[in-house]
Amino acid sequence: METKFRESIKQAVHNPNLTGALGRFSEAYRISRQKAYEGYDFEALRTRIAERKSHAASHLDELADLFTKNAETRGTKVFRTNDPAKVREYILNLARENGVKSVVKSKSMASEEIHLNKHLELAGIEVGETDLGEWIIQLAGQTPSHMVMPAIHMTKEEVATVFNEQVEKGQNPDIPKLVKFARGKMRAKFLNAEMGITGANIAVAETGTLVIVTNEGNARLVTTLPPIHVAIVGLEKLMEKFDDVVPVLTALPKSATGQLLTSYVSMISGSVPNTDGTEKQLHIILMDNRRTEMSQDPKFKQAMQCIRCASCLNVCPVFRLVGGHVFGKVYTGGIGTILTAWFDALKASDDIQSLCIQCGNCTEVCPGKIDIPGLILELRRRLAVEKGQPLLQKAIFSVVNNRRLFHSMLRAASLMQKPLQKDGFIRHLPFFLSEMTEFRSVPAIAETPLRDALKKIQQPACKEKIAFYAGCLIDFAYPEMGEALVKILNKAGIEVIFPEGQTCCGAPARYSGAYEVAAQNANDNIEALLTDNVTYVVSACPTCTVALKHEFISTFESLGQTNALPRARELADKVIDFSSLVKKLVDEGRLKFKEGQQLGKITYHDSCHLKRTLHVSQQPRDLLTRAGYEVAEMYEADMCCGMGGSYSLKLPEISAPILERKLTNIKNSGALIAVMDCPGCVMQIRGGLDHHKSTIKVEHTVQRLADELG
Amino acid sequence: MNADFDSFKLRAEAVSAEVHHFPRKNEALDFILHYLHDAGVSDTPQAYAVWAPCPFLDGFDQKQLSATVPGVIFDVNREVSALAKVGISQLDWAIANTGTLVQDAAPVDQRLVSTLPLIHIALIRGDRLVPDLPSVLTKIRPEQTNYISFITGPSRTADIERVLTIGVHGPEKLIIVFFDDPESVN
Numbered sequence: 073m074e075t076k077f078r079e080s081i082k083q084a085v086h087n088p089n090l091t092g093a094l095g096r097f098s099e100a101y102r103i104s105r106q107k108a109y110e111g112y113d114f115e116a117l118r119t120r121i122a123e124r125k126s127h128a129a130s131h132l133d134e135l136a137d138l139f140t141k142n143a144e145t146r147g148t149k150v151f152r153t154n155d156p157a158k159v160r161e162y163i164l165n166l167a168r169e170n171g172v173k174s175v176v177k178s179k180s181m182a183s184e185e186i187h188l189n190k191h192l193e194l195a196g197i198e199v200g201e202t203d204l205g206e207w208i209i210q211l212a213g214q215t216p217s218h219m220v221m222p223a224i225h226m227t228k229e230e231v232a233t234v235f236n237e238q239v240e241k242g243q244n245p246d247i248p249k250l251v252k253f254a255r256g257k258m259r260a261k262f263l264n265a266e267m268g269i270t271g272a273n274i275a276v277a278e279t280g281t282l283v284i285v286t287n288e289g290n291a292r293l294v295t296t297l298p299p300i301h302v303a304i305v306g307l308e309k310l311m312e313k314f315d316d317v318v319p320v321l322t323a324l325p326k327s328a329t330g331q332l333l334t335s336y337v338s339m340i341s342g343s344v345p346n347t348d349g350t351e352k353q354l355h356i357i358l359m360d361n362r363r364t365e366m367s368q369d370p371k372f373k374q375a376m377q378c379i380r381c382a383s384c385l386n387v388c389p390v391f392r393l394v395g396g397h398v399f400g401k402v403y404t405g406g407i408g409t410i411l412t413a414w415f416d417a418l419k420a421s422d423d424i425q426s427l428c429i430q431c432g433n434c435t436e437v438c439p440g441k442i443d444i445p446g447l448i449l450e451l452r453r454r455l456a457v458e459k460g461q462p463l464l465q466k467a468i469f470s471v472v473n474n475r476r477l478f479h480s481m482l483r484a485a486s487l488m489q490k491p492l493q494k495d496g497f498i499r500h501l502p503f504f505l506s507e508m509t510e511f512r513s514v515p516a517i518a519e520t521p522l523r524d525a526l527k528k529i530q531q532p533a534c535k536e537k538i539a540f541y542a543g544c545l546i547d548f549a550y551p552e553m554g555e556a557l558v559k560i561l562n563k564a565g566i567e568v569i570f571p572e573g574q575t576c577c578g579a580p581a582r583y584s585g586a587y588e589v590a591a592q593n594a595n596d597n598i599e600a601l602l603t604d605n606v607t608y609v610v611s612a613c614p615t616c617t618v619a620l621k622h623e624f625i626s627t628f629e630s631l632g633q634t635n636a637l638p639r640a641r642e643l644a645d646k647v648i649d650f651s652s653l654v655k656k657l658v659d660e661g662r663l664k665f666k667e668g669q670q671l672g673k674i675t676y677h678d679s680c681h682l683k684r685t686l687h688v689s690q691q692p693r694d695l696l697t698r699a700g701y702e703v704a705e706m707y708e709a710d711m712c713c714g715m716g717g718s719y720s721l722k723l724p725e726i727s728a729p730i731l732e733r734k735l736t737n738i739k740n741s742g743a744l745i746a747v748m749d750c751p752g753c754v755m756q757i758r759g760g761l762d763h764h765k766s767t768i769k770v771e772h773t774v775q776r777l778a779d780e781l782g
Numbered sequence: 783m784n785a786d787f788d789s790f791k792l793r794a795e796a797v798s799a800e801v802h803h804f805p806r807k808n809e810a811l812d813f814i815l816h817y818l819h820d821a822g823v824s825d826t827p828q829a830y831a832v833w834a835p836c837p838f839l840d841g842f843d844q845k846q847l848s849a850t851v852p853g854v855i856f857d858v859n860r861e862v863s864a865l866a867k868v869g870i871s872q873l874d875w876a877i878a879n880t881g882t883l884v885q886d887a888a889p890v891d892q893r894l895v896s897t898l899p900l901i902h903i904a905l906i907r908g909d910r911l912v913p914d915l916p917s918v919l920t921k922i923r924p925e926q927t928n929y930i931s932f933i934t935g936p937s938r939t940a941d942i943e944r945v946l947t948i949g950v951h952g953p954e955k956l957i958i959v960f961f962d963d964p965e966s967v968n
Contacts, residue, residue: 097944146928204950205941223941231942251939251947258951263864279924289897289937289952295929296893297860314924318916329940332793333880333915336952337932341924344888347860 073722077398077423081725084394090217090225091393091729097224098392104330105383105437112326114439117319122377122441124316125308128277129367129376135277135310136358142280143356146342154360156186162357163188163269163302164195170300170353172197172266178284178291179203180271181219181380182304182359184402185415188269200261202290204254211238217396219382219404220328225395258290268294269302273380274320275309275358281341282356283317285324287334295338299346300353307363308376320379323439327381366414371450375410377440382407384434384444389712389730390427399424406434406444413451418458425451427726429719430583431712432684449583453630456585469589472544472576473596479521479548515549515755522551526570529558534567539606541574541597541647543616545751553751556778557612560654563781564662573600577619578627580718587627591636594624598639601646609643612650612774614682614750615717620647622685649682650774651749655691658698666782669700674776675743676703677734677757678710679750692749692773699780706741708733715756731760738768745769747776786878786911787960793881794958797935798948803908803960810961811842814903817957818851818868821901825852827865831899832858834891836872838905838961858891869895869953872905873933875921876960879914880934883958884922887931896933902953904933908962 084090128135140150151162167175175197177183189199189210201210205222209215212234216222223231228245235243235253243253270291274283282303284291295301311320317339325331343354367376385391385405396404401420403411406428413421428448435443472478518525522542538561546553558568578593597620601609611617624640648656657663676693683689689710693703714720714730734757738746746761746768748754758770791801804810823831831854833839844856855862863869871892875884883904887893896902912918922930937952948954 093944100944202951203941204939208941221941221944224944226942228943228945247942247945248947250942251950255950259864262951263860276924281924287938288950290950292893292897292931293951296890296897315916315919318919321915331797333882333932333934335797335933335935335938337934338887339924339930339932340928341930342928344929345890347890347894 073426074423077400078725080398080400081394081723084398085725085729087225089227089230090395093224094218094392094395097221098386101330101386105326105386108326108330108332112322117323118439118441120319121323121379121439124311124319125377125379125440126374128311129308129373131312132307132310132364132367135312136307138277139275139280139310139358142278143342144280146280147351148280148342148354148356150356150358152358152360154362154364156359156361159186159304159357159359160188160191162355164191166300166302166355167192167195167197167267170266172300174198174200174261174265175267175269176200176202176261176265176294176298177269178271178286178294179206180269180304181402182271182306183269184216185306185361186359188304200258200265202258202262202288202294203286204251204288207254207258208234211235215397215402217404218385219380219396219408225397262293262297265298267300267302268298269304270294272303272305272309273324274311274317275305275356276314276317277310277312279314279341281314281339283321284338284340285321285334286336287329287331289336292336292338295340297347299348299350300355302355302357303340304357304359307358307360308378324379324381327379327383327437327439362414372410372414372447374440374442375407375414375447377442378407378411379440381439383437383439387433387437389431389433389714390429390726393726393729394427398427406448407442410444410447410451418451418454421451422455425455426722429712429714429716429726429730431680431716433712436684449585450630452583452585453587454585456587469581469586472580473589473593475523475547475575478544479517515759517548518551520551522547522554523570523572525551525555526558526568529555531558531562531567532565534562534565536566537569537604537606538566539601539604539609540568540570541577541601541609541611541616541620542570543577543611543613543751545755546612550751550754550772553612553772553774556772556774557610557650559778560663560774560781561610564657569604569606571600571604575600577616578623579615579619582619582623582627583717587631590623590627591631591633594627594640595636598624598636598643602639602643606646608648608653609646610648610650610653612749612751612772614649614679614686615752617647617649618681618685620644649686649688649749651682651692651695652686652688654777655695658695664782665699665780669780671700671780672702673704673741673743674701674745674747675706675738675741676709677706677713677738677746677748677753679748679753680712682749683710688749692747695773695777696747699777704741704743706737706746708737713753713756715752717752720756731756735760735764735766739766743768745771745776747771747773749773786913787908789878790876790881790911793879794935795881797881798938799881799935799956799958801958801960805962807838807841807961807963810838810905810959813959814870815847815851817903818854821868823851823853823868828867829853830855830862830866831868831870832863832866832895833870834858834889834895836905838872858895860894863894863898866895866899868901868903869899870903870905871895874910875918876906876911877913877915877918878911882932882934884918885931885933886922886927886929888927888929893929893931896931897952900949900953901955901957902936903957903959905959905961908960
């Protein structure tokens with residue numbers, strides 16, 4: 073990771089204006105988005121958008137031709153190119169031919185992608201961004217910090233200062249007055265400009281129509297007052313039919329800003345008269361810039377389904393801390409990382425792809441149904457292939473995959489820290505590991521790993537057997553969670569076996585882009601877990617469960633190892649998470665809770681993989697309620713705790729403030745016990761609360777339930 | 783009127799538009815003339831009212847209207863629109879579930895009067911209300927016109943500190959006037 077990048081992260085997380093504004097926005101956004109979608113079937117809507125956009129991506133060439141033909145019959149000039157330089161050249165020539173000295177622009181990401189302003193200005197043409205936020209950052213000489221709200225990082229005081237220094241003295245930090253001032257200054261530019269440049273939100277092939285969505289009304293002026301209109305349109309905006317406008321226009325304002333519809337939508341299908349009675353020159357530039365290539369990539373084709381609403385930014389726990397500037401590029405956030413890798417270069421995404429904590433929040437709200445975290449992992453994989461795996465990483469994985477060696481090394485390291493240990497925590501670590509304990513204490517390594525501890529437990533003889541997949545944390549740090557699971561399943565008349573050959577689930581390797589290592593892990597685990605005659609393979613770690621149930625398959629698919637797929641699927645069918653299994657056993661009457669217990673308040677934290685990949689959130693709450701607890705919901709219960717596996721080691725400066733929010737929300741719930749289904753979350757949250765010297769108890773659901781069953 | 787109107791009014795008011803309804807054209811005209819008078823429209827720059835050609839005006843004497851409220855201009859162009867306080871136009875369709883007005887805006891004067899002045903008075907026939915976006919797109923199609931405008935409330939921004947501020951580049955007030963016009967139903 074580049075030092076400059078790390079520096080920019082530190083600057084961002086320590087900028088209270090930025091984190092405050094983004095934090096408040098993300099909270100308000102969640103509510104306004106939900107309200108805007110009231111009465112709509114979001115799943116049906118986004119399924120339709122994804123289908124129509126995907127169809128367009130499969131027929132890009134055809135649709136571009138059809139669009140060109142239809143637009144040209146109505147007086148439009150259409151220019152199509154893959155080359156950003158040719159786009160700039162076309163516009164510059166047009167400006168020269170028509171003696172254009174001044175240009176007004178409404179927001180266009182495509183124009184930013186090719187750094188058009190800089191080139192126009194170098195040619196002596198004055199360029200006025202007319203979107204208020206874009207104008208402010210243009211004056212301040214900055215880049216947008218958010219796709220929809222470019223100046224969200226600036227306070228009204230800073231805006232007033234920019235206006236005072238760059239435009240006219242005497243401006244006070246009064247928002248309505250600043251807006252009025254901007255209106256007045258901009259009005260003259262609108263009236264004087266000889267060329268208007270816009271982007272477009274949709275380009276309809278069957279009618280040659282551009283759909284442009286704004287709130288300020290600037291696009292209406294840009295397309296009305298200057299005698300020349302140039303629209304720069306990325307090929308991903310193409311859609312086949314005019315009726316395809318309906319789902320996109322229904323979702324875009326709701327997902328972008330929580331509005332039912334933006335103030336203005338313009339649908340332009342050809343040249344219209346100018347204010348002096350002449351015919352407007354309408355030029356549409358269909359810009360490829362690797363979009364065709366993207367649409368032909370089996371993995372990244374789905375990124376063409378993006379409608380540029382930025383909702384993936386708005387729900388991202390990382391984005392709301394760092395904002396857009398750390399991305400250092402035009403496109404920001406989750407989707408921005410993917411677009412940067414394509415429209416800029418794969419290696420340009422090297423640092424920024426590491427910002428994704430893989431919580432999956434964005435997958436729930438994306439109106440294009442894009443698996444953004446999945447595509448970011450794919451970037452990571454391709455980067456790893458390109459760069460080769462670092463030696464240190466290789467060495468780490470070879471240890472991690474050797475379970476006994478891994479445990480003894482962890483244990484040795486933990487023993488060396490003995491003087492620092494207190495109450496089962498390591499509070500400080502030396503040297504390069506010190507950041508790991510700066511904001512939370514980490515667990516001590518158990519003397520006996522679960523794989524050995526289980527051998528000492530006398531289990532009743534049962535007909536039914538279930539295999540337990542422990543995963544690193546339960547095996548080595550929290551064997552008590554595994555022991556509690558055995559206790560519960562024994563009560564249901566099930567014997568728990570621990571297949572000795574099980575190894576790391578491969579998630580760390582996969583999330584680092586080391587797919588070959590992950591595939592080896594998958595093979596070893598399939599071998600170990602499919603040998604015994606068991607009804608289920610249960611795991612009490614959602615990340616491991618996801619690996620066993622979904623990722624073994626997709627890792628093999630990514631590597632083209634199709635012959636490994638049948639056994640991977642056989643295993644996947646048997647895999648179940650702890651809460652779903654116990655819920656099932658309770659529903660079947662095989663497990664009963666002690667009667668009439670009133671156990672008081674408890675709060676539940678949803679772990680990312682459990683909630684968003686396995687879609688399990690009600691089961692643990694039901695179990696806790698039936699045990700006799702009153703579940704007091706914390707704010708943002710399903711927001712990531714900041715652990716993200718090794719993420720908290722790689723980017724502690726981001727992990728720590730995410731954790732702080734979680735701790736505050738837990739404290740505010742009023743409960744004295746916080747439970748969750750993931751040992752990683754337990755490690756993060758328990759460590760954080762210990763660091764705060766809080767007395768709130770943090771446990772895995774399995775531990776909380778073990779004593780409540782009759 | 784009906785449920786669609788109630789829904790329209792609710793949605794439009796939620797985005798800071800004003801919504802009025804008059805059973806007769808004469809009453810709507812009276813309302814507008816009073817409004818223009820109260821808004822300080824006069825025959826001086828920055829105080830004009832520009833009124834784009836529209837079916838609503840059929841049957842009214844434009845000279846007489848200009849005499850009643852000096853400063854009302856029917857000969858719309860870029861210069862007077864830029865100096866006008868109020869712009870008046872008739873829109874073609876209204877969408878109930880979003881509070882949106884829709885217009886064939888290919889004639890440039892229709893856009894000048896609804897973009898440049900501070901106040902936009904939007905006339906709309908009561909029988910032109912449809913329930914939603916898909917239904918309006920069966921009524922007005924790109925095959926018929928090169929510029930379709932959708933207007934939902936006044937111009938707005940939240941670009942400084944996310945504080946909603948009305949009236950950036952377009953009108954800061956949108957006054958929607960529904961009128962019933964039995965004679966022009968067909």
